[in-house]
Amino acid sequence: MNNSNENYLKETRKLYDKITYKFLMPVLYIVFLCVSPPPVFIFTIVLSPLLFMLFFNRKLFSKKFAIFSFMIYLTGSAIYSCLPWFQYRSFLFFHPSWTEAEGRIIDYKIRWTPTTKQSAASSTASITYTYRVGDKERQVYASEAVDRYSNNLWNTDGDIEGHNLALDKQIKEYINAKNYKILINRANDSRLFIPLDYFSFWGALPLQIILMLLKIIVALAIIISLPYSYAYVLERIKENQRRKY
Numbered sequence: 041m042n043n044s045n046e047n048y049l050k051e052t053r054k055l056y057d058k059i060t061y062k063f064l065m066p067v068l069y070i071v072f073l074c075v076s077p078p079p080v081f082i083f084t085i086v087l088s089p090l091l092f093m094l095f096f097n098r099k100l101f102s103k104k105f106a107i108f109s110f111m112i113y114l115t116g117s118a119i120y121s122c123l124p125w126f127q128y129r130s131f132l133f134f135h136p137s138w139t140e141a142e143g144r145i146i147d148y149k150i151r152w153t154p155t156t157k158q159s160a161a162s163s164t165a166s167i168t169y170t171y172r173v174g175d176k177e178r179q180v181y182a183s184e185a186v187d188r189y190s191n192n193l194w195n196t197d198g199d200i201e202g203h204n205l206a207l208d209k210q211i212k213e214y215i216n217a218k219n220y221k222i223l224i225n226r227a228n229d230s231r232l233f234i235p236l237d238y239f240s241f242w243g244a245l246p247l248q249i250i251l252m253l254l255k256i257i258v259a260l261a262i263i264i265s266l267p268y269s270y271a272y273v274l275e276r277i278k279e280n281q282r283r284k285y
Contacts, residue, residue: 065106072113077127078134083116084109114246122244128221128233135223141230143171143222145215148185150208152200161195162245163188163203165211169232171222182232186211188242191251206242210235 073081088109089100098104120127132138147168154161167185170177188207192199214220220234241247 069106069110069113072110076113076117077120077130079126079130080113080116080120083120084113087116088112118244118246118250121246122240123238124233124240124243125236125238128236131223131231131233135225138223138225138231141171141173141222141224143169143230145169145220145234146179148211148215150204150211152204153184153187154195161190161200163190163200163207165207167211167232167234169222171224171230173224173228178228178230180230180232185232186214186234186243187245189245189248191248191255193252193256 073084076084088105091112092098092100092105092108096104096108145167149166151164151166152161153164164184165186167182168179169182170179172178186207188203188210190199190203195203214235219236220232221236222230222232224230235243
């Protein structure tokens with residue numbers, strides 16, 4: 041009876057692993073790739089097999105390769121998210137029908153957008169801009185034009201106010217320096233790129249998530265090490281006292 045139960049559990053486990061690693065994970069991974077920006081897609085498709093064969097020297101299309109390739113994808117996404125200027129140039133490259141339009145930002149508003157009550161949140165700038173098409177001027181409202189993400193696990197009222205003020209200052213600087221571009225296509229659809237900096241730290245969500253995770257790891261490491269540190273210090277004190285006597 042026990043053997044039959046063990047065999048049943050083993051077969052169930054094998055079926056679960058087969059469905060998970062050979063069907064669900066590849067499908068989800070392909071979906072992620074398909075909705076990713078073209079540079080991230082190319083980065084992943086090109087580097088994944090090259091680096092995998094270089095470091096592991098094993099056959100492709102295995103479970104290990106899928107996990108490795110997904111890590112390459114996450115790395116590419118993180119790098120891409122903090123490069124606004126490259127995002128703008130790559131969009132132009134892969135969308136040659138889009139052209140720069142004459143336009144300006146006429147209004148903006150800053151708000152706090154939490155994903156939960158207080159954590160994993162961001163200051164968000166909604167921007168209203170206009171652009172000209174021939175003799176006509178069109179007005180567009182971009183509800184999430186610029187984000188300044190927090191890397192705090194919990195944001196106090198002071199943190200929220202600080203992020204909002206910092207983003208407000210940044211938006212004013214972008215507008216004054218005209219650090220943005222408005223692109224349109226033949227259907228008169230528009231897209232606002234702001235800012236056009238070479239590197240954006242606070243605007244990259246993956247970087248802030250990594251920093252948040254590092255903070256959690258450091259905090260847990262300190263908490264776990266406290267009893268051992270206390271015991272070590274106490275032992276040293278006792279040892280010094282024994283030496284005196």
